[in-house]
Structures are given as C-alpha cells and as structure tokens.
Amino acid sequence: MKQSKSIPEGYMTVGEVAKKMGVTVRTLQYYDKQGLLSPSAESEGGRRLYTDKDLITLHQILSLKSLGFSLADIKQQLISLDTPSDVANILSKQADDIRQKIEQLSASLAAIEQLRTEVLQMQTVNFKKYADIIVNLQMNNEFYFLIKYFDDDMLDYIRTRFDQESGFAFIERFNRISDEIIQLQKDNIPPENEKCQTLTKVYWDLIMEFTEGDMSMLPKLIEFGKLNNTTNEWEEKQKKLNAYLEPALEIYFSRLGVNPFEGVET
Template identity: 65%
Template sequence: MREQRESSKEYMTVGELAKKMGITVRALQYYDKQGIFSPSAESRGGRRLYTYKDMVRLHQILSLKSLGFSLDDIKNRLISLDSPDDVADALSRQAAAVREKIDRLTESLNAIEMLKSEVLQIQTVDFKKYADIIVNFHMNNEYYWLIKHFDDSLLDNIRSRFDEESGTIFMEKYNCLNEEAIELSEKGVPPEDEKAQVLAEKFWTLITEFTGGDISILQELIEFGKFEGIDNDWVQKQAEVNAYLDPALEIYFSRMGINPFVEGEL
C-alpha cells in the first residue's frame, strides 16, 4: 500500500519524473502496471508521487532496458537500495552489464571491420567465401584471413569435410603441432630423432585427414605454401615450421616407404 503524503519538494509527480528522466508518462504508467516500477507514495488527492530513490531505481531500469534486457529480466536483476552497500552493489551489477554489452558490440564491430577488409582484398563478390570467413572468424580461427587465398576446389573440400566443431578441433591440432615443431627446432632436436619422427607422423596423419587422400588437394596445399601475397608474420612462422618439418617428413616417408605424390599412397 502506498504511503499517503502531501506534495512537497521531496516528491515528484509522474509528469515531473517523466520530464527529469526523459521518458513518457505512458511508459511510467506501463511499468507500474507491469509491477516493475511503482510510485512510493500518493498524495491525499490520489496523485502518484515519486521519490529521488525512485529516480535512482528508474535509472537502473532504463539502463538495463537500453542493454537489451526484457522487463522480466530486469525484475530479476533489481535489488534493494536501502543502504550504501545496496546502491554500490546495484551500480556494480549495472556496470558489469554495460561492460558485457561493450564486449559484444566490440566483437560485432571487429567482425564488420574484418569482413570489410577481406571483401576489399578479394576484389570479387563471393558470398560463399564471405560466409566461410565469418564462420572461421567466430570460431576464433586466427587464420580466417587465409580463406581469401583458397580456390573454390580447396574451399569445397573444407566445407564438405568439416563443420564448426570438427574444424575447430582440426585447427587446435594444427596449431599444437606447429608449436611443437618450433619448440623442437629451438632445442636443436635433429629431424631423424625419435621425437621429430613422432611429430612427422602426427603431422602427416593430420594432412591425410585434411585431404581425404586426394593428391590434387595436397598439390594445391604445396602451391599455396609458396606464400605469395600472404601476411608476413604468418609466412615467417610457417617458414620456420616447414624448415624443420620438411626434412623430418622426408625421413619419415623414406622409413615408411611412402611416396605422397603417387595415387593411393596418401
């Protein structure tokens, strides 16, 4: 039950509050009807009256609403404002919600800027390739930008063999093997060493998984490995990995009697 008070400087009518907060009277009436924000008192004549505490509560509601929360969500997020700690807690939660929103907007902005950059570099309208770039970007695949360098047959292979989950797992394996190759190289482990040969076997298994035994895809990957027009940092890292893996793979192929460029040997 609302407290009955005479109008004073400590209280605001619905119109006064609406004007101060930049909101319509109708919106305030709707919030009251929904049970999310009601006046603390009313005058003896029946006019609804709001306090400055109500104003702080309304600010919290409007802030959460601007972040995309539904009224039901807001109801569950509102807490009492009866002590300084309560107010500080409410503001901390509000700040956390704002930061979360900023993070989401920043991610969306980065995706838009990324795609814009890739579109300009591709120089052709290719929505299929755009979609691949977007998917890989959202998978947190740091090599999403490489897609613009793939031809249609290589992309078709990737689309047919990998979904988001399996693609993510594949890239995790690939990155781990690259890091392992760099680590062994820095430690001076020779390519004929057992550790290097185990790495070569794991890397070749991964390549076989990627190509599905298709020699033409393997040849495309080798051509692609010439790195023409590709990001210099990536080129440098891959050159370091390949410098170590190539001789290790040659020894592995020789020991296993494998010729990867002969049909049926993949």
C-alpha cells in the same frame, strides 16, 4: 491579424511547437496518435493547440528518447512513475541494455575492421568467403583469416567435413604438433633425427586425416602452405614450419620407399 485572433493567448500551433522544440510536425502528430502527447486544445478552425505544459512533457519525451528508451517504455512506465526509487530502477535497467548494445556494437566494429583487412588481401570479390569470415568471427575463431587462402571447393569440403566442435579440435591438434616441430627447429635438431621423424609422421597423419586420403587435395594444400605474404604471427610460424618440414618429409617418404605425390599434379 486573423491568425492571432484564432489562437488564444498562451497556446501554440503544432508548427510553432515543432519549430521551437526542433522536431517535425509529423513527429508531433505521431506522438498524438500514440497517446504520448495530445494537444491541450483545439482552435475554432480545428487547429491543434499546445501549452507550455505540453512543451515540458515533450521535453521529457525527447530527453528520455535520447537515452535509448522506446516510446512504449516512456508511455507505459516512465512518465507514470511516482518515486525516485522507481525511476532509478528503470534507469538501471536501461543502463544494462545500453551496455549490452555497446558490447554488440564493439564486436560488430571489430568484425568490420577485421573483414576489411581480409578483403584487401583477397584478389577478387567473393561474398561467399566474406560470409564465412563473418561467421567465423562471430564464433570467435581466431583462424578466420585462413579462409581467404581456400577456393570455394575446399571451403565446401571443410564445411561438410567438420562441424564447429570437430573443426576447433582439429586446429588445436594441428597447432600443438606444429609447436612441437618448431621447437625442434629452434633446438637445431636436424630433419633426419628420430624425434623430428616421429613428429613428421604425426604431422603427415594429420594431413591424411584432413583429406581422408584424397591425394587430389594435396596440390591445394601445398599451394596454401606456401604463404608467401605472411600477415600475422601464425602465418609466419607456418612459413618457418614448412621450411623445416619439407626436407623432413622427403626423408620420411624416402625411408618408407613411397612417393605420395606420384601421379598428383602439383
């Protein structure tokens, strides 16, 4: 009874408003501090009091906030707008912002799902590789999955050997020559054929360009080339390519009278 006498009819305490509108008292206090929604009155005991009109304002704030508007936007722009056209323009801008966020979230979701696939295929936890995969996903590098096959030393070498532009250019050349060789395989051209041997030389020159002539890197590239467990179309293509290239390279080196693997531990 004492409380009812201290609260004038038509007014509500902050606790009552919070319960009725499904927010916390702290939220209402924050809105008051930010100048978004101040109490309409104060009781004799110093309690902040709200009216039904305040509830309407609070409802507007919560509704606009649910659409992604910031409290600053609501305070500075929305509540003070006078014409439907003004409101429509602000809503259009907000719609554009939300579309952009959706695109960003969709890209992040796709990256998470792709990274999860790669993580499950790796034998150990390696956050350095995870970071590399994420960066390559963000660059839209479709060959991000290759990272899991390289050790840290090889990845460090690739980072220093190539920048984004030169890396993409090298992969493009590698894929182009690979496609030409696979086409010979489909056409049943034998490895000793001059067409195959010409492309084999180009392929080997690319390997030498990649390693800068460092033959100690060959064992790692050979290990990478095995691709025992293929997980996508590109890896399956490389597996077929390697099966066709192995005898072609043996013939190529035999004709040159050299053994590039001599003295190299494989």
